[in-house]
Amino acid sequence: MPSSTDISLRPDDGDAFRQALRSVQKRSRLPVVFGGQVCEGVLRLSQFAGVRTAALRGLGIRTATGLGGRVLASARPASVADYEAARSITHDYDGPVSAEGIRSVVAVPVVVTGTVRGVLYGASRSVICLGDRVTDAVVDVSRQLAGELAVRDEVDRRLRLRRAAEAEPAAPGERFMVEEVRELHAELRVIAQAVGDEALRARLCAVSRRLAGLGSATPEPAVSLSPRELDVLAQIALGCTNAEAADRLSLRPETVKAYLRGAMRTLDARTRFEAVVIARRRGLLP
Structure with missing residues (x-):
């Protein structure tokens, strides 16, 4: 049985992202939502709802490439009304995006103490105007998720300090x-x-x-x-x-x-x- 100070007791952050995406879908009413966490500077898409293919599954998004990469670089929300025709982003991932039939997309970073830890996407298979209501809904969910991750990080930090103190008793x-x-x-x-x-x-x-x-x-x-x-x-x-x-x-x-x-x-x-x-x-x- 692991000790009470074992860092592995931290809940799976993927579960928190899945819950966040369910909230995004409910609040934004967009048919497709997906996202993932950042690891070593690469955003790995791992959570999905409403997709019809496996085209996006496991896709690695690099900084400054595509819509997600733009969000990684700026740490700010971004959206495109028509992905195929958008000139504000690179088109490194047109194949997977087209395979899923996605047209309008909003992407919002999950920022914890200044670092982008993940990105949440909401998308439509039609060309629509993603107004403030939709963007604000995704931003609000992203902030809630960031708060949850910050709390988990603090718990981990305290557990590490406690484990170090147990290994070397204090005066x-x-x-x-x-x-x-x-x-x-x-x-x-x-x-x-x-x-x-x-x-x-x-x-x-x-x-x-x-x-x-x-x-x-x-x-x-x-x-x-x-x-x-x-x-x-x-x-x-x-x-x-x-x-x-x-x-x-x-x-x-x-x-x-x-x-x-x-x-x-x-x-x-x-x-x-x-x-x-x-x-x-x-x-x-x-």
């Missing part, structure tokens, strides 16, 4: 060090905002940033959060409710909610938990 008290650093960071943020001396406030903020950098040995590309958004997120990371964070920061609960919503939007996070996970990976929180 007495060391297990509490990370939480202590996080509490100190949050307290520094509170003190800094209460200080009237701008120079001293800047020094306190600089110290808090150094503490935040301890949370990740290799921070991912930085994003910019406002000081107040960071203050709120630091409190949320400690498990505070909006009301508790408001009390600590001398703000109204509605204001805390607004700052948290802004931070989640900037971090492209769907939940409070995911926002904290992304902030820690990006070196914004310890």
